[in-house]
Amino acid sequence: MYPNAPQISNDPSSPFLIKKDDDLDLKVIIFKYLQYWPWIIGFALIGIIGGYLVNKYSTPIYRVEGTVLIKDETPAFGADLFANGGFGRDYSNIDDEIGILKSYSLAEATVQQMDLNVQYFLEGFVKTTQIYGNTSIFVNLDKTKPMLVGGMFRLEVLNEDSFELSIIEQGFSIFDPKDPFNRRGRELVELSRSVYSFDEPIQIDSFEFSVSRISALPGDQIFFRFLDDPSIAHEMRGQLSVAPLERYSSILTLSMQTPLRKLGEDYLNQLVKTYLQRELNEKNRATENTISFISDQLRGITDSLQYSEGRLQQYRSENKIFNLSEEGSAIFGRLQELETRRSEVDLNLKYYRSLQSYIANNGVGELVAPSMVGVSDPLLNALVQNLSNLQADKQRLMANFSEETPVVKDILTRIESATRALQENVNSAIRNTESLLADLNGQIRTIEREISTLPETERNLIGIQRQFTINENIYIYLLQKKAEAEITLAANLPKNVVLDKAKTVGQVGPKRTQNLLFGLIIGLIIPIGIITVKDYLNTKIEDPKELEKTIKVPLIGMIGRSYSEGTLPVFNNSRSSVTESFRSLRADLSYLSPKRENLSILFTSTVSGEGKTFVSMNMASVFALMGKKTILVGLDLRKPRIAQDFGLTNDKGMSTCLSSDSPWQDVVKPSGYENLDVILSGPIPPNPAELLLQEKFGKIINEIKDAYDVVIFDCPPVGLVSETKELFNYADISFFVFRQGYSMKGHSDVLNNLVEKGGIKKIYGVLNDVHIDKGYGYGYGYGYGYGYGGSSYGYHEERKPVAWWKRAIGKRQS
Incomplete structure (x- = not known):
């Protein structure tokens, strides 16, 4: 038995009951992700590189601070007489002063005292950066007249006297200072010409401005746009924070986070001055x-x-x-x-x-x-x-x-x-x-x-x-x-x-460590998420543990993928791990059936292609190697395959016996290997189901059982044909074959229905073609090496290792 094999109930009325372990196996979950470690590490590195690029190219954000001492007013003589009467004044006015400093009216009054209605930008290799203060040009405008705000202009200096002006971003609107809450959209703005002289008035409808050259050189490109005072006031007010220096303190700290240190300092100083x-x-x-x-x-x-x-x-x-x-x-x-x-x-x-x-x-x-x-x-x-x-x-x-x-x-x-x-x-x-x-x-x-x-x-x-x-x-x-x-x-x-006075106290962004950590986390989440979703959406049976929990009968064994030539690795390569898995399954049969001298075994599956013929042929082979007189009976009358695998001609077989008076002994063919005979399915009949349901079929099977020590039935898929359900009655032990990476997860319901509704006894599960390592490999007890896999002790043939990048994309051993 396997080290961690399911415990089969001794209750004869429920021979298929097993003890399930529903506990979450952390090692299996970890192994499921670790098998994709190259992808996980690759995405993690990409995430860290992304965080580094964000740190490198993000605009630095600075914290600007200033402090103000709020003095409480000394009440006039007799003022305290009215405090208890309900009309006196509370002289602890810190909250009121904070409200005044953060008010829109104070922000607007501050902005009106500053020249902030023109924003200047320089285009860099990766991003466009706003500049303040030390600009190479100066745009003059009259704020008392309607302004064209919102869009973006590009200015390219041609020479010391002229420049080229163009519009690179629409979204303009007309702002009238006499009616500040009524903006009129203006999407289509055209300039009368593209080349202008410095200090020359530029007219766009009723909006007029001019550009003065300070230190701009030919070839310089500067971007600028116009903003109105209310918009600037709202923006600056939103960036301002006012809080007491300490609890119950009369000192207020004014701070703001801005990419323009000089602008932040000038604004806070002007704000306090206006206040x-x-x-x-x-x-x-x-x-x-x-x-x-x-x-x-x-x-x-x-x-x-x-x-x-x-x-x-x-x-x-x-x-x-x-x-x-x-x-x-x-x-x-x-x-x-x-x-x-x-x-x-x-x-x-x-x-x-x-x-x-x-x-x-x-x-x-x-x-x-x-x-x-x-x-x-x-x-x-x-x-x-x-x-x-x-x-x-x-x-x-x-x-x-x-x-x-x-x-x-x-x-x-x-x-x-x-x-x-x-x-x-x-x-x-x-x-x-x-x-x-x-x-x-x-x-x-x-x-x-x-x-x-x-x-x-x-x-x-x-x-x-x-x-x-x-x-x-x-x-x-x-x-x-x-x-x-x-x-x-x-x-x-x-x-x-x-x-x-306001001054820059430090840089608060970008947060370099946090960005690197965030990039690493995103780099880990993406591949892990893809693996999880891929695993969740996978409808194929890959996890033996999951299959074991799904089916209502014991999962007796797992057959590894055969890398030998031909379909008979038991005879062709007796030292392979696949051969060892069949030997182990043969050994387990002594615990599953009380019969020791004569044994009949049935193999079926849900659909074709799951490897039931491969398993039945090699199972017959391991009994033959043991010296047991064994016969393999092909009962898949619709899609026979045994003949070509043994190099025989399917000219006669079970269909011949059932459709004529020929004795079964006449259709027995030697397999070419000692102690192993074969009865092929024979020519495909028009009525295979009716042939297998004859009383004659039962007599033939009983005679075969008397003549051989071990009888192996290769039956058609039970999920596709109906006669297989009747064939279970002729076997001492039945095996339902699943194939890793091929059988659908819903196929387990077919087996469960056979047990619950069909009343099939002595049926067990076998997982074939195990090649996807889900953490149940060598040493866990369910791996097809059973402790002998790979090159552990030299018991099995050596297999050429697969490069890590091939394993990462799903390729295994060859």
């Missing part, structure tokens, strides 16, 4: 509003001051009076003090009413800080600053989010709460100011009654001088406040600070 300028503009807005408010007041008071000054000079000149009496000076001093106080209160009242109008009209960006106009109420200052900050936050967030997002809804709720609180405070301040103003007016009226007791000339002088002094004090006060506001405006700086 800080925007912050400064927002910070200056309140101061500018204060200056505007004071200027409006000054324009009104200047005319009154000039008029009152003129009247005072005229009155003094006409009445020859320049100074007041001691009593008049005392009264005028008290009146002047009250008038100055009333002017300040009146200015505060105007400011409160402007705030009230702002709140009523839902104004944005027009708040004036109370402290800038002399209002010293700390609570009001805190409320105004809170509302101003919240309005600024709203503008920032609305640039990136819609009103439906939670963060915008939250800021709108805070603005509404802060506005209500400010409105209540302003209404209260107006009432208090009006009351104070009424009190001052009462005091002034009392002093005016005292003035009425003075002489008329002095009384009139006091009136004129009073008006002049009031206007003068207000004018000086407003000038002082305006100067303070202008000093504040000039001294304003962004609260955030640039820590590190």
Whole structure:
């Protein structure tokens, strides 16, 4: 028996049952792929070479970084009183600042400050590379007019004065900066001529540009195309990453990955510059509003001051009076003090009413800080600053989010709460100011009654001088406040600070090791995948282990491919591995049948060509070599082959006996080898099935069994003819022959049906023509060498080895 042969059940009612091993044999799977190792290694090398070429010719990608320190604003006095009320401001604004830096509006403002509307390219041996900065030409265009974007132009320098221009890539569209979201496609673009002069205007419809020569030489070729600011802004915004340097850190790292290091550095630096300028503009807005408010007041008071000054000079000149009496000076001093106080209160009242109008009209960006106009109420200052900050936050967030997002809804709720609180405070301040103003007016009226007791000339002088002094004090006060506001405006700086300007920190692509590894993996996956698919789609029986699991009877033996001349290797080459496989099968028969003296064996298959005749002939030969009186009976009456293999004439045989009264002894022919006789099938009859089903056939077979020690039946394929099923009854042991690389996998169902539905007993499987090594070769127990294969011990004939490249494409030994 074979070392790993299936264990046959001892239950006589189920003689064909075997014990199956369903465990996955890892060694077999590995061997299945390793037999194609040249292909696997070849594809792996191709994959590695592919990864190397990707590394060599891919455009390098660089990482550019810069850092910004975000400083939290210090809340105004009293601002913390409103935080718990729901309308205060959260001063931890890192997320807001990240949103601003990544906003489209900031990206667009940055791009508008840079000259990025023309992209330049140079054509290399393998690829076309974009260049930035150090270009040999410069394309001039007016961004305020419609632009022709999307396509590609080629410029070839002819000489120092002219160049040839052509279109090499279509896909143009018209971009109008006045209507940026409405692009009009323009596929057919033609140039009026091909040769132009440097600095000459080139007109394409309403789009106009010119080309200036910087350092281009004759023969140079430069490619360029036009892009609009929104497209560039979207692209640059998508490449930008903003994140805190560390968790809870106020330092933000701005980075982007780009093939153009200089472009990345310039963009990040300009982005931060635009960001800080925007912050400064927002910070200056309140101061500018204060200056505007004071200027409006000054324009009104200047005319009154000039008029009152003129009247005072005229009155003094006409009445020859320049100074007041001691009593008049005392009264005028008290009146002047009250008038100055009333002017300040009146200015505060105007400011409160402007705030009230702002709140009523839902104004944005027009708040004036109370402290800038002399209002010293700390609570009001805190409320105004809170509302101003919240309005600024709203503008920032609305640039990136819609009103439906939670963060915008939250800021709108805070603005509404802060506005209500400010409105209540302003209404209260107006009432208090009006009351104070009424009190001052009462005091002034009392002093005016005292003035009425003075002489008329002095009384009139006091009136004129009073008006002049009031206007003068207000004018000086407003000038002082305006100067303070202008000093504040000039001294304003962004609260955030640039820590590190943008610089290239390293190359991030191509990832050389990863590309090589990826190429190796792809190189391994392709051949392994092809082998797997090829194996999966293969409908032929190649794997003995798979066949053993498929059939419901034991796989008793495997017959290797015969490399000897002729079809009788047992006689022609007794030292071959094929001969040894037949000897081994003969030895196993002693375990399969209790009969030791007389034995009848039947061989069949599913279809013709699977080698049942070859197996039956050589099986008869090994019994003859053993000294057993053996006869080979050819029962394939439709397609006989035994005669030509033994060099006999098929003039008479079994069909002769069955169709006439000739005894079977008359059709027995010597094979030419000792102890082996042959009964050929004979001339092909018109009714082979009916002949084999006669009672006479059974008598002949019984007589043959009595006359010979071993009877071998070579039967027709059971999958093609019907009479074979009846012949199983005449054999002690039956063998179903499969052929490696030839029999279909579905042929195992034919054998299984014979066992399950046909009730055939004592039938076993044999795999013939084993030549495809599936990992079951020498030493595993199923190989046709059985430990004697190749040149292991010199028991079998030497076979010429096959070159590795032939084995790789499927050729084996010869």
